[in-house]
Amino acid sequence: MNRSMIEALARPEILALKAYVSARNSATDQGVLLNANELPWSSTGLDAGEVPELKLNRYPSPQPAELVEKLSRIYGVQQNQLLITRGSDEGIDLLTRVFCRAGQDAILQSSPCFGMYGIAANIQGAAIIDCPRSEDDDFQLPTHNLIESLRQESRIRLVFLTSPNNPTGDLIPKNTLTRILDSAANQAIVIVDEAYIEFSPEDSASSLLDQYPQLVVLRTLSKAWGAAGLRCGAVIADPCLIQLLARIIPPYPLPAPSIALALNAVQQASQLEAISKLKERLIEMLSARSWVEKLWPGAANFILVKVDHADNLTRCCAEQGVQIRNFSSQPGLDNCVRITVGSDEDLDRLEAAFGIYEQQGASTDAQ
Numbered sequence: 554m555n556r557s558m559i560e561a562l563a564r565p566e567i568l569a570l571k572a573y574v575s576a577r578n579s580a581t582d583q584g585v586l587l588n589a590n591e592l593p594w595s596s597t598g599l600d601a602g603e604v605p606e607l608k609l610n611r612y613p614s615p616q617p618a619e620l621v622e623k624l625s626r627i628y629g630v631q632q633n634q635l636l637i638t639r640g641s642d643e644g645i646d647l648l649t650r651v652f653c654r655a656g657q658d659a660i661l662q663s664s665p666c667f668g669m670y671g672i673a674a675n676i677q678g679a680a681i682i683d684c685p686r687s688e689d690d691d692f693q694l695p696t697h698n699l700i701e702s703l704r705q706e707s708r709i710r711l712v713f714l715t716s717p718n719n720p721t722g723d724l725i726p727k728n729t730l731t732r733i734l735d736s737a738a739n740q741a742i743v744i745v746d747e748a749y750i751e752f753s754p755e756d757s758a759s760s761l762l763d764q765y766p767q768l769v770v771l772r773t774l775s776k777a778w779g780a781a782g783l784r785c786g787a788v789i790a791d792p793c794l795i796q797l798l799a800r801i802i803p804p805y806p807l808p809a810p811s812i813a814l815a816l817n818a819v820q821q822a823s824q825l826e827a828i829s830k831l832k833e834r835l836i837e838m839l840s841a842r843s844w845v846e847k848l849w850p851g852a853a854n855f856i857l858v859k860v861d862h863a864d865n866l867t868r869c870c871a872e873q874g875v876q877i878r879n880f881s882s883q884p885g886l887d888n889c890v891r892i893t894v895g896s897d898e899d900l901d902r903l904e905a906a907f908g909i910y911e912q913q914g915a916s917t918d919a920q
């Protein structure tokens with residue numbers, strides 16, 4: 554796919570849009586600033602000494618240079634291949650609004666998968682074409698069906714893939730991804746959501762960007778970086794695609810405190826080894842249970858587990874103050890729960906809740 558195809562796939566309204574030019578976009582943020590109707594001083598109730606560098610009276614930079622520089626270095630891409638967003642959620646929303654015409658276009662996904670792809674499509678009025686995975690197949694990506702759908706459905710503008718996938722934890726092999734990218738050429742943008750890639754041994758798909766301008770990679774600080782509260786993610790793609798998204802992102806998407814704290818967060822020591830140990834403990838805790846029918850450890854910081862009674866287990870854990878995610882009501886995930894890897898104390902609490910579940914189960918059986 555050549556680069557002009559990216560524009561050909563975008564909604565004509567977005568191509569024609571004259572993007573809003575903000576004060577911070579159109580002039581330097583140095584010197585005397587009388588161009589953005591801000592107060593000349595901060596009045597946030599915070600002591601100036603506490604957060605002197607934040608200058609909360611000022612609008613923040615739309616794409617703060619230092620953070621763009623840091624994230625592009627971390628992700629191994631060029632600065633013009635990256636757009637910082639309020640989490641990957643915003644990236645998903647921007648992509649859907651740039652490429653899907655309401656009532657005409659569609660997204661392609663493979664459920665069970667992250668729910669926001671479908672929600673973004675629904676909000677935009679795009680159809681959802683789904684190639685479901687099957688438990689019998691260990692939830693592997695149905696590559697053949699996805700490629701068939703691309704062949705049969707000219708409406709598809711976006712293909713949402715996730716590696717590792719949520720909630721099944723599986724990785725997409727590189728040659729599977731390139732097959733899908735080849736099938737999508739000239740027709741659709743292929744998004745690889747890598748929210749959990751740091752937990753896995755795999756490299757990012759972003760190394761394929763030069764070869765495949767139709768590829769988009771989503772990264773986030775929310776999972777492996779332990780900074781979900783900052784709402785900071787990145788869309789990584791061909792500069793031409795990044796510029797299209799930049800046209801519709803709100804003028805000042807990133808709050809100044811988030812920018813400052815994100816710079817801090819990416820300098821902290823990696824927690825990956827600690828999480829990996831805790832994940833082993835969680836797997837061990839689950840492996841010994843008679844009520845666990847199957848588990849998919851996956852490559853992320855959670856485990857998908859099939860149990861005897863997902864509703865009962867989820868309720869029992871909640872009664873003990875431990876929240877796990879019940880996926881029972883989702884197609885293909887009968888009696889499945891997803892459990893996030895927590896701290897040792899969290900897992901102690903979970904283990905205690907399992908003990909109570911087993912006592913209750915034993916008494917129910919006796920009745």
Ligand SMILES: *Cc1c(COP(=O)(O)O)cnc(C)c1O
Binds near residue numbers: 715772
């Ligand atoms: C958690 C998650 C996200 C959300 O990321 P934010 O950056 O916090 O918006 C995106 N994709 C998947 C698959 C996730 O599980």
